Amino acid sequence: MKSSLPAGQLEELLCIDCAVRRSGICAALDPDELQELDRLGRHVHFQSRATVFAQEELATSFYNLIEGVLRLYKLLPDGRRQIVGFALPGDFLGMAVSARHGFSADAIGPVVVCQFARASFSQFIADKPHLLRRINAFAARELNLAQEHMVLLGRRTAEERVASFLIGWRDRLARLKGPAQTVALPMSRQDIADFLGLTIETVSRTFTRLERDEVIEIMPGRITFLKAARAEALAAV
Amino acid sequence: MKSSLPAGQLEELLCIDCAVRRSGICAALDPDELQELDRLGRHVHFQSRATVFAQEELATSFYNLIEGVLRLYKLLPDGRRQIVGFALPGDFLGMAVSARHGFSADAIGPVVVCQFARASFSQFIADKPHLLRRINAFAARELNLAQEHMVLLGRRTAEERVASFLIGWRDRLARLKGPAQTVALPMSRQDIADFLGLTIETVSRTFTRLERDEVIEIMPGRITFLKAARAEALAAV
DNA sequence: TCCGCCTCTTGATCTAGATCAAGGAGATCC
DNA sequence: GGATCTCCTTGATCTAGATCAAGAGGCGGA
Structure with a gap:
């Protein structure tokens, strides 16, 4: 796995050594599958305030947050902003409902993500029920957090x-x-x-x-x- | 598939004839799988105001809403209530993050659900990636709705x-x-x-x-x- | 037909939190 | 070392929506 930054400097990083290997969705994978995954993902560094992806942008990638904190937010046309969550290492992002992202994500402080091309990752997970179940569990947890937050915002x-x-x-x-x-x-x-x-x-x-x-x-x-x-x-x- | 109500009266209902067969998660299944599913689910009728399941209750079942409308809500200890959504026919319920339901669901008007025991349904879906992907898509859609609703409530x-x-x-x-x-x-x-x-x-x-x-x-x-x-x-x- | 019980509407008043306004405390940059 | 930012805090005032209060309209039951 190649790192995109600092420019020109390459890190060899393997999933098996990944900091979020046990907490992220990849915990569902066995060593062979992790090796396969090594070829699909690449580490990308972002500096503070950088945008990882933006609302309405075509969702071409999935992301595992490796290091740092992301602010996830939606904007109304007139600029009102609602932060829908903060992402921490181990969180999985990019499950867009349509072809486009439903919210923006940007870095609070320096951030490292593991980025996967949507097509190849979709293919990778397609026939892996254990991984799909884990992604399901992550989605259920997110939904639960969202519902708790609705209570907070509404009442x-x-x-x-x-x-x-x-x-x-x-x-x-x-x-x-x-x-x-x-x-x-x-x-x-x-x-x-x-x-x-x-x-x-x-x-x-x-x-x-x-x-x-x-x-x-x-x-x-x-x-x-x-x-x-x-x-x-x-x-x- | 047997109906639980009206008491004593049995309906033979097959998944293949189900009203929400094309819109629900079951749309991912082929005829053989639907036959298998026939043996796992049963129709349950609820009258208006009846509770399908309650927050904090052990989540022993999954549900497909077949007919009617459900109100999904969370209560604070002092009685403040936040409705987190309304379920319509085709909606899938019961993806609890823990062993217990995160919210209550009750009927607005007469309702028919297709109920599955958690254990047997979990086993049924465990090795069906196409169904898992569909459940994933449903969860992503729910999450998206929840995030939209956060904007509404917050801003x-x-x-x-x-x-x-x-x-x-x-x-x-x-x-x-x-x-x-x-x-x-x-x-x-x-x-x-x-x-x-x-x-x-x-x-x-x-x-x-x-x-x-x-x-x-x-x-x-x-x-x-x-x-x-x-x-x-x-x-x- | 009348009563009791809902749900919904409308008016008067109140208040939690928004808005407007003014600094203060660090950073960063020459 | 001063100028300029950005972020945070604090005070004064305002207001959208809450709260308190009083019907109105429907509907089922006897």
Whole structure:
């Protein structure tokens, strides 16, 4: 597997050594299949703010996120933005319903993806029920997250939304890196607002209020839970 | 295939004659496979307001909706409700992420489902890549709808939400029954409110305003589009 | 025919969160 | 070391939609 960047410099990377080999969809594959997959995918690096793919663009590839964080969002014609999710290493992207992407994905910080041409990957998975079942499970998990988020957007208060986001993010990072009370927030306040259906001011004020109540401590690019139980209660209601 | 209701009365129903045979996931199956499936599923009738399955309940079955409309919703502990979707004939339900259902489903009007025991259906699909791919496509479509709905809940005004709902509902019914300017609304105003993240009063007022502007005409249990283009414009923005 | 029970509509008022506005605190660049 | 950005916070004010309240209209049951 060849890396596309830094330009001219080639890395030999094999699926068998992949960082997300156990957490991604590829966990469903045996060593022979992984070798076959080595020939289909290539690593692509993106710098912060770069666009991996854009809404309405022809969906010519699938992607496994290897490293970094992606912001997934939909735009309305007048510029209103809704972030539909943040992707983390191990996430699988590109299951478009039509020929075109339903949302845009761009990098929050440096990112590495494993890119597969749609046609060859489709052919690769076509007769692999174990892999199809795993992709199914991933889709079901995504759908479940989406439905939880609908409840948040439709029926929760600003404070509940923010607490819910922080707890949810902490738990996702915990699954990747192990539990911790301090969690990195690589996304901006505006990103959080556009994820939670709020304005940046409301997010900022809610952060401040949670800090004043000693539920969290705010630091640049991260927060620490001081009273995790209190935050969990707000998130659960 | 035996029908569970009316009690004591048995219908012989074969998958090959099924009303949703072409639109549901079963469209992926050949005649032999349909015969095999005949032995796994059974038709179950529900009357209006009956619960097909409930959130947190053990997910022991999959369901194909054959006839009628289901309301799919999540409840918060304090009773706030978010409807995550309405199911129509051809829809496939039961892809729970865990052992338990993530949402409740109940009947809006009389309903017929085709029910499959989870274990035997899982076994049935396990080695059928064509069926797995179709289930995948269904899941991707659901996910896409969910993401569209997140935009609606997070970033749209009440008027846009209502117009968007009416147009979306019209288009789904059109796919089932052919296009029409009059569309049945079997769900209550409260259901619509809980789907759109609004209150019943706001939904009612918005309907009234759309009628006053001669965009729609309101009739009991249904509406007619008078200026479909105007409604589509509101829905699209 | 009347009663009780719904669902839906409409009006008055309130408020959570949006909008408008003004800095402050770091970065990055010459 | 100052200029310019970008991101974040905070304050003042506004408003879309929520909440509170009161019917209206339908429908089934006896």
